[in-house]
Structure formats: C-alpha cells, structure tokens
Amino acid sequence: MKRGATREEIIRATQDMIARNGIRAVRVDEIAQTLGISKRTLYEMFADKNELVGACLDEMSHQQRQRIVSCRKRRAGNPLQRMLRLTNEYVDSLYVVESSFLADIRRKVAFAEHFAEHRRFWLDELTRTLESCRTEQLLLPEIDAATFAARIMNTLLELRLNNAAREELYLFSRTILRGAATRQGIELIDGKH
Missing domain, CATH: 1.10.357 (Tetracycline Repressor; domain 2)
Structure with a gap:
C-alpha cells in the first residue's frame, strides 16, 4: 500500500468520482482504495465525507471561476x-x-x-x-x-x-x-x- 497521498490527489480523485456518480454514490472506502491509501490516512486530512466533498466543491468552484476569467478575456x-x-x-x-x-x-x-x-x-x-x-x-x-x-x-x-x-x-x-x-x-x- 502506498505511504500516502497528497490532499490535492485526494480532492482530485474524489472530484472525479463525484462528477461521474454524484455525491451520494461516493464512498470513502472507494476513494481510499482508488488512491491506495487507508481510510485512516484520508481521515487524517479530512474530518469526514462532508468536509472532503466541501473541499472538492471549493476546488470545482475555483476551476469554474478560472474558466470565466478566461472567457471574459475572449x-x-x-x-x-x-x-x-x-x-x-x-x-x-x-x-x-x-x-x-x-x-x-x-x-x-x-x-x-x-x-x-x-x-x-x-x-x-x-x-x-x-x-x-x-x-x-x-x-x-x-x-x-x-x-x-x-x-x-x-x-x-x-x-x-x-x-x-x-x-x-x-x-x-x-x-x-x-x-x-x-x-x-x-x-x-x-x-x-
């Protein structure tokens, strides 16, 4: 098993799962397994699934704002x-x-x-x-x-x-x-x- 994953890697993997399946279908076990980390490692960075999903939503919002800024320039x-x-x-x-x-x-x-x-x-x-x-x-x-x-x-x-x-x-x-x-x-x- 991999020693750990970065916060950004966890957010990115969760974001991909959320985008494909919706929030309710995402499971912490699945995220940990996908990244090759333990659930404990994941919970050391995020208190619970809601905090992890919140971080993903923040990142998605940030990406959207960047697209809009780019769109404004064009x-x-x-x-x-x-x-x-x-x-x-x-x-x-x-x-x-x-x-x-x-x-x-x-x-x-x-x-x-x-x-x-x-x-x-x-x-x-x-x-x-x-x-x-x-x-x-x-x-x-x-x-x-x-x-x-x-x-x-x-x-x-x-x-x-x-x-x-x-x-x-x-x-x-x-x-x-x-x-x-x-x-x-x-x-x-x-x-x-």
Missing part, C-alpha cells in the same frame, strides 16, 4: 454575442458533472452554501452582461437583467436535470436571448450586422 464582439457565449459556458459547466451530482448538491443541506455561492457567481456574471446589452439597447427595455438571468439559469438547470441534450440547452439559450432582444439585437444574434 469576449470579443457585441454584448449579446458575449452573453450567448457566457450562457453556453454555463451550459458547459452543467455538463462537467452528471445530473445526479446537480440534484444532490441542490438538495443536501450541508452543501447548500456551495450551491448558493455557485449560483450567485453565475447570476452576477449573466446579469452584468445583460446590463451591458440593455445599455447598448440590444435588449428590450422592460427586461430586468437580474430576473431574466435567474430565469435563464433556472430553466437551463431544470433542462439538465431532466437529461436534455447539451445542444438543446444551447438552442434554448439562443432562442430566449433572441426573444428578449431588440430588432438591432436580433440582427446581431442572427449575424446580419
């Missing part, structure tokens, strides 16, 4: 095109894990803070981009950016939980943005400008 084009790319990035983030993971994290009280923080991050990003669309008069004036962003996120999450194909979520995002756009915004989405 956001050329008009605000609606940037919004479409951002919603597609959100869709992609929903497919990094199995839908069972999303259902687990949403329901388990111990992880409610992680779920709320993740949602707040995305809501802020989407709202900020929608506000840019309104400023440039590419979005209908009666659209409230924060409410609209929340509805988009909720609908995309529900579609993902119901095992809709990723392409369906991309299409939904484009269609809903097109429906909220001004005539000029529609032309930009459709590539007529």
Whole structure:
C-alpha cells in the first residue's frame, strides 16, 4: 500500500468520482482504495465525507471561476454575442458533472452554501452582461437583467436535470436571448450586422 497521498490527489480523485456518480454514490472506502491509501490516512486530512466533498466543491468552484476569467478575456464582439457565449459556458459547466451530482448538491443541506455561492457567481456574471446589452439597447427595455438571468439559469438547470441534450440547452439559450432582444439585437444574434 502506498505511504500516502497528497490532499490535492485526494480532492482530485474524489472530484472525479463525484462528477461521474454524484455525491451520494461516493464512498470513502472507494476513494481510499482508488488512491491506495487507508481510510485512516484520508481521515487524517479530512474530518469526514462532508468536509472532503466541501473541499472538492471549493476546488470545482475555483476551476469554474478560472474558466470565466478566461472567457471574459475572449469576449470579443457585441454584448449579446458575449452573453450567448457566457450562457453556453454555463451550459458547459452543467455538463462537467452528471445530473445526479446537480440534484444532490441542490438538495443536501450541508452543501447548500456551495450551491448558493455557485449560483450567485453565475447570476452576477449573466446579469452584468445583460446590463451591458440593455445599455447598448440590444435588449428590450422592460427586461430586468437580474430576473431574466435567474430565469435563464433556472430553466437551463431544470433542462439538465431532466437529461436534455447539451445542444438543446444551447438552442434554448439562443432562442430566449433572441426573444428578449431588440430588432438591432436580433440582427446581431442572427449575424446580419
């Protein structure tokens, strides 16, 4: 048996299992066996499964923020095109894990803070981009950016939980943005400008 594994190796292995199987299906025995360490070694670094899963969620959140920063740097084009790319990035983030993971994290009280923080991050990003669309008069004036962003996120999450194909979520995002756009915004989405 291997002498030990680093905290990062344990988090990475657990993160992979969570992404594949959801939180409930992950077993400490399985993580220890996968890494070739004892459960005792694992418990020396993490008090319990919830602490380990919390560390994994923190790492997943950190990785997502890095992707968003990278996405911001690539956001050329008009605000609606940037919004479409951002919603597609959100869709992609929903497919990094199995839908069972999303259902687990949403329901388990111990992880409610992680779920709320993740949602707040995305809501802020989407709202900020929608506000840019309104400023440039590419979005209908009666659209409230924060409410609209929340509805988009909720609908995309529900579609993902119901095992809709990723392409369906991309299409939904484009269609809903097109429906909220001004005539000029529609032309930009459709590539007529």
